[in-house]
Amino acid sequence: MSTVRVSDLIERAYDEVRPLNAQLELTYKCNLLCSFCYNAPKQLRELSGEQWIAALDKLQAAGVFTVTLTGGEPMCHREYFDIAQAVRDRALVLKTYTNGVLLADRETAERYAALAPFDTEISLHGADAATHDRLTGIGGSFDKLLIALGHLSDLGLKVTLKTPITRLNQAQLREIEQLGARLGYRVTFDTNITPTDDGDLSPLSLAADREFMVEFFVDQVRRGARGLNPRPVTKMKQNCGTGRVGLTIDPYGQIFPCVAWRRPVANILDIDDLAALWRGPNETLDYVRKVAEEVPQTTLVKHEEAAFASFCPAVAEKETGDPYAFYEAARVSGLTRLEAQRRLEGGKTALRKSQGCRGKDTGCALEDDGVKDR
Amino acid sequence: MAGDLMNKAHTGRNIGELVYRRHRDVSFTRFGEEGLIVVPRESWQLVVNGVGARVFELLDGVRTIAEIAAQVAEEYDASSREIINDVGELLVELSDRGAAQIVTSDQ
Ligand SMILES: C[S@@+](CC[C@H](N)C(=O)[O-])C[C@H]1O[C@@H](n2cnc3c(N)ncnc32)[C@H](O)[C@@H]1O
Ligand code: SF4
Numbered sequence: 495m496s497t498v499r500v501s502d503l504i505e506r507a508y509d510e511v512r513p514l515n516a517q518l519e520l521t522y523k524c525n526l527l528c529s530f531c532y533n534a535p536k537q538l539r540e541l542s543g544e545q546w547i548a549a550l551d552k553l554q555a556a557g558v559f560t561v562t563l564t565g566g567e568p569m570c571h572r573e574y575f576d577i578a579q580a581v582r583d584r585a586l587v588l589k590t591y592t593n594g595v596l597l598a599d600r601e602t603a604e605r606y607a608a609l610a611p612f613d614t615e616i617s618l619h620g621a622d623a624a625t626h627d628r629l630t631g632i633g634g635s636f637d638k639l640l641i642a643l644g645h646l647s648d649l650g651l652k653v654t655l656k657t658p659i660t661r662l663n664q665a666q667l668r669e670i671e672q673l674g675a676r677l678g679y680r681v682t683f684d685t686n687i688t689p690t691d692d693g694d695l696s697p698l699s700l701a702a703d704r705e706f707m708v709e710f711f712v713d714q715v716r717r718g719a720r721g722l723n724p725r726p727v728t729k730m731k732q733n734c735g736t737g738r739v740g741l742t743i744d745p746y747g748q749i750f751p752c753v754a755w756r757r758p759v760a761n762i763l764d765i766d767d768l769a770a771l772w773r774g775p776n777e778t779l780d781y782v783r784k785v786a787e788e789v790p791q792t793t794l795v796k797h798e799e800a801a802f803a804s805f806c807p808a809v810a811e812k813e814t815g816d817p818y819a820f821y822e823a824a825r826v827s828g829l830t831r832l833e834a835q836r837r838l839e840g841g842k843t844a845l846r847k848s849q850g851c852r853g854k855d856t857g858c859a860l861e862d863d864g865v866k867d868r
Numbered sequence: 869m870a871g872d873l874m875n876k877a878h879t880g881r882n883i884g885e886l887v888y889r890r891h892r893d894v895s896f897t898r899f900g901e902e903g904l905i906v907v908p909r910e911s912w913q914l915v916v917n918g919v920g921a922r923v924f925e926l927l928d929g930v931r932t933i934a935e936i937a938a939q940v941a942e943e944y945d946a947s948s949r950e951i952i953n954d955v956g957e958l959l960v961e962l963s964d965r966g967a968a969q970i971v972t973s974d975q
Contacts, residue, residue: 496902496915496916496917496920498902498915498917499915500904500913500915502915503899503902503904503915506899506900507899557897559895559897559904582893585894585895585896586895587895587906587908588908610893610908610909611908612895612906612908612911613911650909652911
């Protein structure tokens with residue numbers, strides 16, 4: 495019916511500054527204790543179900559089409575199902591990011607399937623209970639997750655398994671993939687461990703080691719992945735869509751330009767017209783958009799490995815205080831892929847010396863599919 | 869011809885007499901002229917042009933296809949006949965994907 499592709503529509507949303515995707519962090523409550531978790535809860539009152547539902551009307555009026563419920567553990571919000579139902583009642587596309595634990599209950603899984611979610615991204619941290627539970631900090635979480643995945647598979651739901659690669663699970667990635675395949679589910683590996691939202695860098699100590707990452711990229715390409723896809727830095731109009739095509743709202747109602755950049759734009763409870771806010775002049779939005787547009791020609795062009803790097807100005811700011819700085823983790827992410835590319839081409843190995851791997855960026859300048867949220 | 873394909877496909881009636889409605893699980897949004905239809909249970913997305921988007925908006929379970937075609941023809945300054953063929957094509961695809969369904973007289 496049309497020669498226009500979905501990617502053209504997303505580009506149009508970018509040009510029109512339309513916040514197509516909203517990521518709602520319903521609660522910071524969680525039933526697991528992942529040591530690397532980027533959440534930074536505050537002592538503030540979280541939004542009630544009623545407040546979130548009222549927020550959905552404002553989001554839809556501003557052009558939001560996809561609503562991702564996340565957290566914390568979104569299903570730990572007392573009114574998760576009311577909020578999710580309200581998303582579907584508005585004919586919006588529903589996605590959930592979850593650790594899956596509460597879906598081990600069959601009735602809950604059935605209730606969830608009845609919402610007709612478009613996608614459910616579930617975190618899987620290991621191929622066995624010892625590894626997964628060590629990363630989640632809670633014994634039994636792996637077994638519950640497997641039960642949940644069995645229910646969702648029975649119920650015919652689309653699930654994407656998500657594995658952030660860490661030192662603790664890097665040796666199991668093949669087995670993790672096989673586990674997913676047995677259930678009929680694809681596993682996506684996140685190569686970026688990020689700092690916490692309030693700037694604590696300690697999660698980065700869990701990032702996989704550098705030589706491992708080079709081998710990982712080589713292996714992915716040899717096994718038919720799409721290739722390492724260097725970005726055409728000199729032609730890039732922007733680094734990412736921060737402050738344009740998506741927004742994130744935390745459990746206290748603060749609106750942010752994306753999941754990584756925790757510069758508050760406004761509180762959803764205080765505004766009536768989100769479209770006017772998003773399209774009108776706004777100091778925070780104007781700033782992050784300007785940075786995203788300038789980064790390719792100011793920062794990335796200066797570094798050979800930048801074409802391969804996952805660069806996120808929000809992480810740059812957290813790590814160095816300067817959103818334009820080519821921070822260490824971005825550099826390592828670029829160098830490991832560049833090195834992998836050289837090995838694939840049979841060239842000489844040429845990893846430059848660096849200060850050690852501290853992790854990578856948050857992935858809004860998407861490595862794989864253009865808009866990967868965490 | 870898609871219109872002919874649809875003719876009498878399910879009910880022995882002409883397509884123009886049929887009444888369709890959007891499935892309640894389906895999401896739809898406009899991007900200016902174009903529209904995006906998303907069917908979550910099928911993980912399926914379809915971009916439709918202005919005519920397709922307008923037709924989809926009008927599939928309310930009450931109007932017949934002929935009535936929808938006439939309205940869209942008027943809005944787009946086209947002939948109902950042309951539009952009805954487009955509608956037929958779209959409905960084949962939407963029905964296959966469970967995005968729209970025929971409303972039978974007993975519903
Ligand atoms: C914060 S969680 C929220 C949803 C849900 N509780 C879960 O764990 O899937 C969203 C995703 O971020 C990942 N994650 C958490 N902390 C991270 C970090 N520091 N770096 C990279 N990914 C992280 C989690 O593994 C999960 O896939
Ligand atoms: S990553 Fe998810 S499951 Fe783990 S502690 Fe954070 S919110 Fe909870």
